Amino acid sequence: MNPTIKDVAKMANVSIATVSRVLNNLGGYSDKTKQRVNEAIRELGYQPNAIARGLINKRTQTLGVLFPNVSSSFSSDILQGVEDFAHSRNYSVLVCNTDGEEKRTMKYLQLLREKQVDGIIFSSSMLKDEYYETIKSMKIPVVLISSQSNYPAIPYVTINDRLAACDAVEYLINRGHRKIAMIAGTENDVLTGAPRMDGYLRALRKHRIPIDERYLVHGDFRFESGCKALETLLRTAPDITAIFAASDEMAIGVLSAASRHGLKVPDDLSVIGFDGLQLSNMVVPPLTTVSQPLQEMGKIAAETLIRSIETGETAEGIIVSHSIVERQTVRTLT
Template identity: 60%
Template structure:
């Protein structure tokens, strides 16, 4: 049996209450006492009992994270950031895969309520009224990640999707491309669908390039949908020298179809993606893309949530920077 909190208190020559306050960052002791207690904890290898700590501070030291698709490379990137911060601050993470159409969201919100998580990071989905009502009843802090809501103003962390899509389209234009197709995400998706289309169209307009409806096709952000969308573009027989895909996975699917049709990237067709996932580096040729700082976004969302949990104060939303990562999938036209 390992050492107990009483053993630590006895060796440090302080009360059990003082050890408890040190463990939970509560006031009521000197810096000298704190150092002494922490030194004894390290020497004895004492591991605080999570249940006991929960009884003291009324918290479970766990946070819930809701993802529409846990298996996606995007989710993996932000989850690494979330777990990095959570574990650094002695919290566990419960990950819930809500499915892309949100069918399991209400079920998992109930599960997280029963688990008495201290806070929730809500990722990528649209914040519906039923979700908001369930979260409000839980009365715990919530941070939105890679999504936002005007109607339900939870603090959020995200990239400006419209501006990022504008940057991707403008990059192609400055490379000499005038006939630019777009493979968008889910049609009428207000989070990562519509804003990226708006950015694409606005860039075309600002550079005097007419929008062609037949050069806009839709996918679901996944690899397979990128392949299907690229086939649709080729079937239109429309001329285009470049494709902006609203995710790296769809871009990879488009490149694969181009290869099967004997279309060389970037010699015959330029492709730019969105996200800067690992697949962008693995693509042949390596994919030029708009980078979202996924790991940093996850870290920041967790930091914001834990600050709200620990202080009870609201935090400000954050727009994260995007950058163009140049690789070998875009050619300069003369």
Template identity: 50%
Template sequence: MNPTIKDVANYANVSIATVSRILNSTSAGYSEKTRELVMEAIEQLGYKPNAVARGLKNTRTQTIGVLFPDISGMVSSELLHGIEKVTHNLGHSVIVCNTASQGKKTLDYLKLLSEKRVEGILFASEEIKDEYYEAIKGMNIPAVLVSTKSHKHPLPYVKVDDRDAAYTATSYLIEKGHKNIGMISGIKQDPIAGSPRIEGFQAAMRDQLGNDSPVVVSAQGFSYEHGVEMFEKLIKAAPHTTAIFAASDEMAIGAMASAYHMNIKVPDDISVVGYDNLKISEMAIPPLTTLSQPLREMGEKATELLFEALTDKNSTQSSIIMPHQMIERESVKAMA
């Protein structure tokens, strides 16, 4: 059975009120010797104060909520590393919600976070629908978007420019001498990682090669399995393709696996570029050339923005576009 605040008071031979004042850092009503006795009792008993119960008295729970559409995804994992680093350093806790990109589930989690009285919200990698925004607005707490943005709702965000980044990745392949370039995309209607990356790919093909209708095949997600499926579809539609730009590293590695089973060698027969620069891209065979977005740093910056709003209610927050860069490895062959 976990020790209670009453156990601590009895061990230190002080009142429960005194223990409470010390736990809440109230300066009056006890001596330094008494504080030391209470802290020793806490250590000896292994007492852990209930953060929510303390928050009910302080009107602060020292907790923020984070919503991800897929907590098992590697992108979410990298973002969460950055979020937790800053949150932990500032003495707060994180409640992580896996919305699975479902509207009702997202609203249910927002309601739960409101009941838990979180102090702020980070909303990651998902489109902000009207009902989400109204729910957040009704909570009267700050919110910051990370790896997503809203054209309609005035919420600060931290992300890369996906259209510009896709343009950079496609330009890289063109600079390597490729002309027959296809794209493997996730959900093309997705305004976050779908349509902007397709638009960037198409713009580079149009601007630099005069190709107004490059081949794009779109899946219902951005996973390894979708990459396997879409590679086969793209090769059937455009058998003379010499290079592929994939809208995620997981899709790119799925495409390389599919190529292996079809006896198509990467990069000798076909070059592949990914998007994200996840840890797994270094482990692929061959190691994957990819467009890097600084996911951990994005998580850190978004969390810092959120805490700025928590500490200064009058602060005006600006959104942040993070830099991207090409990471060259071994999955791209230069054409003669």
């Protein structure tokens, strides 16, 4: 017969209510009591019944997370932060890969409704009206990560993409570069593509550097498009000395394509990325990048969402700081 919460309470010599509070991280007990309860749980092999707990607190202790590309390093870094905090609060996480498709996103939102998740984290995609209306009808909170919506009251966790991109280009300018190309995101991407491109243009104008249309190409933030973009730049703008890529994956694509062409980074070409992925420190040479604290952003989003779930409070948007991580892909021109 499976052990019950009553058995745990008896072995730990506490009330059933105290065991419940320990299981739900609600506080109101000493560290010694918590230790006794957890030892009893381990010794008995007790498994909390999520359905039964949900009947008591009207929650399933489950969060839904939607990404347009769950396999990307960007998404996995954010997810690490979300899961770390969620699990520390005894919440489970359901991850949905929407592939950026409207139909697929709506299908996943319906699935999350059926699973009765307590809240949703929506990342790296525009929260369209139909998505918002569906979540609103579910009567659960939502938090955005690196996302936007037409609803200013929705909490978000993001960086200032425009300022971060401007800082990246100024970093190159301050090291003597003037012929700076940019591999931007998709042309119609208002979420991150447009602000980062605007930051690039702003830095050039600020330093009175002429804007050369040959120096601006578009990708889709992924590795392969970085490779293709360098091929294009080598044909149309072979005089460039530096590249600002709007994602680390595209920057790493540039490193790969440069190596195939016999170009040395940074001796022949300087490269700076954007995101601060863990992967950016693993490539050769290690990538200089504009870092946004992705794991920390995931943690903040999960913490914000769970607070809203448990208190009913509406949180405010949070702009986190970016930084430039200097490694080995940018050289100073003399």
